[in-house]
Amino acid sequence: MASDDAVRATNDDAAQCKRFAVEKGYWQDPFITLLTQRSQNKHAPEISRGYYARVMAMRTLLQKFIKMTDGNCQVVNLGAGFDTTYWLFKSNGIKAKSFVEMDFPTVTSKKCFFIRKGEALLNAIASDEEDIQISKSEIHGQDYHLVSANLRDIKEVERKLHDCHLDKSLPTVFIAECVLVYIDSDKTKVLLNWITENFTSALFLNYEQVNMQDKFGEVMIENLKQRDCSLPGVSACASLQAQKIRFTDTGWEAADGMEMTNIYKSLPHADVHRVEKLEFMDERELLDQLFSHYCIVWAWKDPNNIGLGSIDLT
Numbered sequence: 001m002a003s004d005d006a007v008r009a010t011n012d013d014a015a016q017c018k019r020f021a022v023e024k025g026y027w028q029d030p031f032i033t034l035l036t037q038r039s040q041n042k043h044a045p046e047i048s049r050g051y052y053a054r055v056m057a058m059r060t061l062l063q064k065f066i067k068m069t070d071g072n073c074q075v076v077n078l079g080a081g082f083d084t085t086y087w088l089f090k091s092n093g094i095k096a097k098s099f100v101e102m103d104f105p106t107v108t109s110k111k112c113f114f115i116r117k118g119e120a121l122l123n124a125i126a127s128d129e130e131d132i133q134i135s136k137s138e139i140h141g142q143d144y145h146l147v148s149a150n151l152r153d154i155k156e157v158e159r160k161l162h163d164c165h166l167d168k169s170l171p172t173v174f175i176a177e178c179v180l181v182y183i184d185s186d187k188t189k190v191l192l193n194w195i196t197e198n199f200t201s202a203l204f205l206n207y208e209q210v211n212m213q214d215k216f217g218e219v220m221i222e223n224l225k226q227r228d229c230s231l232p233g234v235s236a237c238a239s240l241q242a243q244k245i246r247f248t249d250t251g252w253e254a255a256d257g258m259e260m261t262n263i264y265k266s267l268p269h270a271d272v273h274r275v276e277k278l279e280f281m282d283e284r285e286l287l288d289q290l291f292s293h294y295c296i297v298w299a300w301k302d303p304n305n306i307g308l309g310s311i312d313l314t
């Protein structure tokens, strides 16, 4: 099993990479600076471009879902870390009935601390103290919930989502960005199954590694091992097909997905052109390798035909 401390530390890395990219001008996010300190390290342009593509694509899919449901929906971000999408969307008038973020208590208590300290973060959740309950590691507001749970423990996940008063008949999107790979595949199956058994209409957006059975994958696994961080869920990252099958095997109606190489090509060209001028990149090869080892897979369950199967990146 991966050391949970090492897994939790991956969130600090992700948040610092995002802050670095935002400060370079890849995309705008006034909230990330309230959640993480400036990185001591310089990050390679390939890394920032990778984050840019991931952030843009995940937000596009999420926005399409919220628009399709007219905001009558719920968002559950599993292993959310220091994600800022709730604040970014709300400040742009994009709202869901409920936005839930779940992570290990060590991560959620740090996030709680930053939210208390960062006025703009707290005010977005509630302008009145009576509308919000904050404990050391959890927050319950009108439309925002931050809860701690181990995703490997389905009973705990169930209990914590129950505390958020979710309506299981309302369309709900589950998001996992670089999370499931740290969880044993059997436990992920239990989680994915539980969602389809309990929610009437659901969408899952999963950003994760793919094509991990080659040399590049081997090196990535070895590097993480050196940091005491193993990838017990990597078997589902063998190919795009394997990524999709894990959803169709756990009660999801269908799944689709794209490698980041193709997703990057599908992003709005004018913005990609702007971003490509931000930093000089020595070798395009490393970026191509990175893009071919990450993907986004989306899976849906849509018995009422609200159109979840038509959500994509075109």
Ligand SMILES: C[S@@+](CC[C@H](N)C(=O)[O-])C[C@H]1O[C@@H](n2cnc3c(N)ncnc32)[C@H](O)[C@@H]1O
Residues within 6 Å of the ligand: 007, 008, 009, 010, 011, 014, 015, 078, 079, 080, 081, 082, 083, 102, 103, 104, 107, 149, 150, 151, 152, 176, 177, 178, 179, 182, 183
């Ligand atoms: C690489 S970080 C990604 C954070 C965020 N999703 C993002 O994209 O910026 C992985 C996150 O998953 C969380 N995580 C991994 N395994 C988990 C588990 N079993 N239970 C709860 N959270 C978990 C970690 O604590 C960490 O915050």
